[in-house]
Amino acid sequence: MQKAKVxxxxxxxxxxxxxxxxxERTAKRAGLTALPLKDSFVxxxxxxxxxxxxxxxxxxxxxRMANMLRAAGAKPFLTDCNTLYSGQRSNAVDxxxxxxxxxxxxxxxxxxxxxxxGLKGTDCREIPLDGEYCKAPKIxxxxxxxxxxxxxxxxxxxxxxxxxxxxxxxxxGCASVAGKLExxxxxxxxxxxxxxxxxxxxxxxxxxxxxxxxxxxKAEIDYAKCIGCGQCVALxxxxxxxxxDEETSERLNYKIAEYTQAVLKDKPHFHVxxxxxxxxxxxxxxxxxxxxxxxxxxxxxxDPVALDKACADLVTQAPILHTPNRLSDQHAHExxxxxxxxxxxxxxxxxxxxLKHAEKIGLGTMEYELIAVK
Numbered sequence: 001m002q003k004a005k006v007x008x009x010x011x012x013x014x015x016x017x018x019x020x021x022x023x024e025r026t027a028k029r030a031g032l033t034a035l036p037l038k039d040s041f042v043x044x045x046x047x048x049x050x051x052x053x054x055x056x057x058x059x060x061x062x063x064r065m066a067n068m069l070r071a072a073g074a075k076p077f078l079t080d081c082n083t084l085y086s087g088q089r090s091n092a093v094d095x096x097x098x099x100x101x102x103x104x105x106x107x108x109x110x111x112x113x114x115x116x117x118g119l120k121g122t123d124c125r126e127i128p129l130d131g132e133y134c135k136a137p138k139i140x141x142x143x144x145x146x147x148x149x150x151x152x153x154x155x156x157x158x159x160x161x162x163x164x165x166x167x168x169x170x171x172x173g174c175a176s177v178a179g180k181l182e183x184x185x186x187x188x189x190x191x192x193x194x195x196x197x198x199x200x201x202x203x204x205x206x207x208x209x210x211x212x213x214x215x216x217x218k219a220e221i222d223y224a225k226c227i228g229c230g231q232c233v234a235l236x237x238x239x240x241x242x243x244x245d246e247e248t249s250e251r252l253n254y255k256i257a258e259y260t261q262a263v264l265k266d267k268p269h270f271h272v273x274x275x276x277x278x279x280x281x282x283x284x285x286x287x288x289x290x291x292x293x294x295x296x297x298x299x300x301x302x303d304p305v306a307l308d309k310a311c312a313d314l315v316t317q318a319p320i321l322h323t324p325n326r327l328s329d330q331h332a333h334e335x336x337x338x339x340x341x342x343x344x345x346x347x348x349x350x351x352x353x354x355l356k357h358a359e360k361i362g363l364g365t366m367e368y369e370l371i372a373v374k
Contacts, residue, residue: 001365004306005030009373010297011276020064023298026373027068027272030300035148035268038073043116043146045169047154048080048099051088052286055279057154059103065152065272066111074148077112078104080173081140082121083284084180084230086239092119116140120235121177127262131361133255137262138179138230149269151304155311157280157292160184161253162351163342164282165311166271166304167358171256174263181230183255185243188228193218196240202232211241253354260304261363271307272300275314280345292341293318305355305364312351315341 007030009022044065049056062078069076080099082090089095092115099105104113117123117140125144126136143149151169158164161172172183181189198217210225211232219232219240232241275296279288296314301307320341342351355366 001367003367003369004301004303004365005371006299006301006303006306006310006368007371007373008297008299008310011295019298020060022373023061023272024064024068026298026300027065027270029371029373030270031302032068032150032270032300033072035270037069037148040074040147041145042069042074042076042148042150043143044069044076044078044111044150044152045143045173046078046080046104046152047169047173047283048089048095048104049102049283050286051098051101053283053288055154055156055277055288056102056283057152057274059108061274062104062152063108063110065150066109069150070111076150077114077142078109079114079116079140079142081117081143081175081180082115082177084177084184084233084243085284087284087286089284091121114142116142116174117176122231122235124176124179127265129258129262129265131258131261133251134182134258134262137259138176138182139174139259139263140176143174143263147267149264149267151269151271153271153273154277154283155273155275155315156278156283157342157345158282158349159346160249160349161256161354162249162346162349163308163312163315165273165308167256167260167308167354167363170263170304171259175259177233178230179259181233181243182228183252183259185228186245186251188223188226188244189221189230189233189241190244191219191221192240192242195238197238199238199240201235201237202241205231205235207231249349250353253351254357257354257358257361257363260358261361264304264363269304270300270302271304272298273307273311274298275311278315290322292345293321301368303364303368305358305366306368309355309366310368310370312342
């Protein structure tokens with residue numbers, strides 16, 4: 001297979017070229033404006049950040065991206081899907097408020113901001129895929145309906161996938177709440193009887209008549225009827241219905257790859273990754289620990305697999321800045337230059353398995369040529 005082209009710019013600036021300018025030049029060199037942008041709805045998939053976490057991409061970059069797309073005749077919008085877990089982004093009202101708190105709004109971003117899977121995370125399209133692990137991924141409607149996908153990814157560690165880059169931003173980030181349940185769980189949802197209030201909303205909204213209230217006024221699931229769609233998890237506001245047993249890291253990454261395939265199916269797409277403030281864990285937490293490595297640069301490509309591999313290689317080659325507290329004593333006297341920082345921090349993860357599966361199903365290639373942009 002021919003090597004993919006990944007374009008890279010470092011973070012050195014001058015009086016005539018700031019970081020926004022460098023991102024724009026890198027994106028254009030990588031082929032952004034070669035996309036059929038005129039009159040196209042372009043979903044800019046970005047993570048708005050959980051309030052309290054300050055590692056997310058600055059809104060300034062999103063605004064510059066939106067301006068570039070609009071100048072080419074596109075109709076861009078910033079978007080993300082709701083979370084499966086309870087937090088400040090589990091429904092569209094709180095999610096938009098969190099986005100505004102972190103600086104993402106129609107004024108600062110200079111384009112509309114919308115939550116792709118609707119008010120409660122139930123607004124989605126099933127994309128027929130017949131994948132090895134996911135037959136019909138459930139993708140947020142606004143993303144599924146978009147003509148073109150542009151991902152803007154903060155490259156960082158992740159406690160389940162190993163790291164979060166282009167594939168995770170798309171595969172997990174574009175999944176509706178029910179889709180996230182499918183990604184995270186290897187079994188059907190279950191009832192937490194202590195949290196269940198007997199409100200009956202899951203019973204009323206189960207399309208398969210698989211839930212009823214037992215004599216103790218607690219929800220009860222009939223697993224002979226349950227298909228694991230996750231609607232009950234999405235609708236419950238009390239954590240009374242939660243996802244089942246968690247997936248292994250390998251299977252999670254396989255599913256993320258297949259969800260990414262569904263997001264990008266039959267659509268032009270483009271990807272930018274920011275290897276800055278490489279925190280050890282996801283931006284979904286309400287805090288961010290010190291960066292693992294120095295800020296390295298901005299990368300762009302039309303190949304999300306090559307882009308993730310290039311980012312991972314740069315982090316591997318970089319010196320480590322901070323070792324998370326739980327590992328400090330163990331690795332205090334080791335030379336960690338050239339080590340897999342993400343596996344070091346999250347030893348039960350296997351990010352390479354996801355890239356290999358993505359390559360296998362035709363999403364891209366791990367073979368790349370890194371091209372410097374000044």
